[in-house]
Amino acid sequence: MKCIFLLSGEDLDMARDEVMALAGTEDHWMFDNVLVLDADFRFDRLSLTRKVYQHLFECSYADLDRMMAEYDWKKVYRNHFSLRIINLGPVKLPDKEALLAKHIWNKVREPRVDLKHAKTKIEIIVTGEKIFVGLVKKDINNEFSKRRPNTRPGRHPTTISPKLAKACINLTGIPVGKVLVDPFCGTGGIMIEGGLMRFNTIGYDISEKMLKMCHRNLDYFLIKRFRIEIQDATTLRNLLDYVVTDLPYGKSSKITDKLELLYADFLKTLENILRYKAVIIFPNSIDYLALLNKTGFVVEKTYNVYVHKSLSRNIVLISKPNKED
Ligand SMILES: C[S@@+](CC[C@H](N)C(=O)[O-])C[C@H]1O[C@@H](n2cnc3c(N)ncnc32)[C@H](O)[C@@H]1O
Missing domain, CATH: 3.30.2130.30 (VC0802-like)
Incomplete structure (x- = not known):
């Protein structure tokens, strides 16, 4: 139509x-x-x-x-x-x-x-x-104001807005029936939107404290079909259908150097296990193109999103190259 x-x-x-x-x-x-x-x-x-x-x-x-x-x-x-x-x-x-x-x-x-x-x-x-x-x-009435991050039982200062989380999930084109994975799930902002859209979701995080908050948040929104596990995202081995994730970040250059290594490791891991598409949210302090150019991913789209004075993010849609290309 x-x-x-x-x-x-x-x-x-x-x-x-x-x-x-x-x-x-x-x-x-x-x-x-x-x-x-x-x-x-x-x-x-x-x-x-x-x-x-x-x-x-x-x-x-x-x-x-x-x-x-x-x-x-x-x-x-x-x-x-x-x-x-x-x-x-x-x-x-x-x-x-x-x-x-x-x-x-x-x-x-x-x-x-x-x-x-x-x-x-x-x-x-x-x-x-x-x-x-x-x-x-x-x-369309998404009622995003009812899901503002500061109104959830488990809070984290860097959680992206529900509106952005939902848009990022859709940018992957994930069809009904596929599994949505957030390897750095934190308090679950992306999993909440995925769950409300009726996707089965899986979240990983290295911090038990974060996973506890994530669980409370998912329960709060009555989301049932999810799995969360304590796991280092750089050592994942199982195949993932669609990934949407907001990478951890910090501002000092010492942290940024460490983060670049973490991102590079994660992207290398993801290259082996991603089946379809991923949306990765990078802090704008990171040269995400330099990192992605060292992988076999195709960068399909990039968007720069302003968060506040000292923070904006680059949202990048990546996919595996077509085998016939
Ligand atoms: C930017 S936060 C994610 C915020 C999340 N979208 C939310 O709604 O709260 C990044 C998360 O990555 C986690 N993290 C850091 N290093 C990790 C690693 N190697 N593997 C998995 N998770 C990690 C942190 O504990 C943190 O919760």
């Missing part, structure tokens, strides 16, 4: 790539925070998208009235409808909802308007380039 995705706007590249990874296509059209592509997956998996629509048609500002009059609204109409205009671009469509709604009213049998609970929610999205008309398929 051709869909319109209204992206949430913090990091548009990541938001677009999250959708493309789950849709399994790179073929898309994008303008500002509106992305159009063919997709068929559970839209509530998305982290950085606010709304998903079935694409009905697109047109210029001048053609909107005619297109609204010509569209066969019976094809999509159920029970009652609402119509909203969403102005995103510099050109604003004036409040013409009532006038435009008449076209729907005139085309369907027993028309009814319900502005609050309409079964057929039509929205007209006005971008700086063209107008899209869509039928709302999913209004």
Whole structure:
């Protein structure tokens, strides 16, 4: 189905790539925070998208009235409808909802308007380039504020936000039924999101204290299908399907040197055991490309995410090279 995705706007590249990874296509059209592509997956998996629509048609500002009059609204109409205009671009469509709604009213049998609970929610999205008309398929509410790291029973100052954790999981494109692994799981921020998305998750950490907090957090969110083990991530031997992990870090150069060795060891280990894709979160003090260039991984995407004044992170999607290449 051709869909319109209204992206949430913090990091548009990541938001677009999250959708493309789950849709399994790179073929898309994008303008500002509106992305159009063919997709068929559970839209509530998305982290950085606010709304998903079935694409009905697109047109210029001048053609909107005619297109609204010509569209066969019976094809999509159920029970009652609402119509909203969403102005995103510099050109604003004036409040013409009532006038435009008449076209729907005139085309369907027993028309009814319900502005609050309409079964057929039509929205007209006005971008700086063209107008899209869509039928709302999913209004995504991730309720991230209920999972803010400082509200969990087990806390760690460097835990990434649930929104970022969920987006990173999706960037791997992990399909239903595969196992998500975090080899440096800490208090479980990534495992919580993975568990809520109904993946079986496995977490490893070298610190027993962290694993205890991780267990408490997973219990707190009623997540059942997980395993956590005390384990040095550089000595893992079993095959891992999909990995999302936030590497340990520190700021002094002494620590940074030690960390580089740890990262290099871990990447060497991961090269032998990763089956599909991984998202690795590096502190920006580390030359992650130099480290990855010493491995056989393909760097598919990189995103720089600002955390606060003295901390930003490089989020890197890696995969094994295609055997046929
Ligand atoms: C940045 S924290 C992970 C934060 C985590 N995402 C969370 O939500 O709390 C990195 C974790 O790596 C763990 N760690 C450090 N060295 C390790 C190693 N060699 N193997 C496994 N875990 C290790 C630390 O104990 C720490 O919990």
